[in-house]
Amino acid sequence: MTSSTRSATEDRTEIEAVDVAAMRDLGNVLCVVAHPDDESLFAGLTIAALTRAELSCTVAAVSHGELRLVPFASRGPGRFLPRRLREQYCSTIEAEFTLACLRLGAIGTILGFPDLPVVSEEAQSRLVRLVSRLLDHEKPDLLLTHGSSGEYGHAMHVAVHVAVRRAIRASVGAYRTWTFGAQPPSIDAKWFNRRDQATHCVTGDGLLGAKKAAISAYRSSSDTHRRIYGDDPATKLGIEYWARMR
Numbered sequence: 001m002t003s004s005t006r007s008a009t010e011d012r013t014e015i016e017a018v019d020v021a022a023m024r025d026l027g028n029v030l031c032v033v034a035h036p037d038d039e040s041l042f043a044g045l046t047i048a049a050l051t052r053a054e055l056s057c058t059v060a061a062v063s064h065g066e067l068r069l070v071p072f073a074s075r076g077p078g079r080f081l082p083r084r085l086r087e088q089y090c091s092t093i094e095a096e097f098t099l100a101c102l103r104l105g106a107i108g109t110i111l112g113f114p115d116l117p118v119v120s121e122e123a124q125s126r127l128v129r130l131v132s133r134l135l136d137h138e139k140p141d142l143l144l145t146h147g148s149s150g151e152y153g154h155a156m157h158v159a160v161h162v163a164v165r166r167a168i169r170a171s172v173g174a175y176r177t178w179t180f181g182a183q184p185p186s187i188d189a190k191w192f193n194r195r196d197q198a199t200h201c202v203t204g205d206g207l208l209g210a211k212k213a214a215i216s217a218y219r220s221s222s223d224t225h226r227r228i229y230g231d232d233p234a235t236k237l238g239i240e241y242w243a244r245m246r
């Protein structure tokens with residue numbers, strides 16, 4: 001059997017499966033993602049497990065993910081969406097995001113940062129300031145966010161990872177930070193961050209229903225999810241591998 005054909009279930013034994021229920025006394029959890037749906041796809045099981053342990057969890061989506069409306073070939077500086085189309089999209093995604101977070105037992109908030117195809121150093125600095133203000137406000141005991149390669153190289157995912165890293169470095173708070181899509185020892189998937197070695201995972205059949213329900217809240221993105229993750233994204237992403245940032 002080659003390493004790429006080993007099942008995720010086999011691999012689970014090689015790294016620590018976290019007993020999230022034992023984290024009951026932890027306090028507040030904050031999940032910072034680039035777009036609505038990232039929390040459900042990459043962290044849905046974990047968020048559901050944490051909120052079932054009665055931890056308070058806020059999901060902050062930096063942007064509305066409005067770039068989904070622009071075909072890849074047309075993306076670039078100076079491309080603007082018609083205002084009414086953008087407004088219609090935003091109200092749809094806000095409703096879907098709220099429902100998805102609710103199904104995970106979390107509170108969702110969208111910060112309204114632009115969804116950028118390329119993140120300049122100036123935009124990155126603005127994002128660091130935004131995340132710093134968020135951390136000052138939320139003071140989380142556990143922070144969940146994107147991996148260092150943006151899972152599959154997504155510029156906004158990478159920018160959020162960098163913003164969180166810089167914000168916690170500049171902060172006086174002692175944040176416990178986990179990054180998702182971490183690379184387990186002997187299986188592969190296109191959404192693993194190769195430089196982030198998995199240190200632990202969250203799994204559990206009893207949580208899969210919550211993750212499925214959250215992903216299915218994104219009705220406007222179901223074709224995209226199917227194209228990237230197949231017919232059953234929740235099962236495909238049914239073990240969540242994490243790396244500790246600090």
Ligand SMILES: [Zn+2]
Pocket residue numbers: 034035038154157
């Ligand atoms: Zn995303």
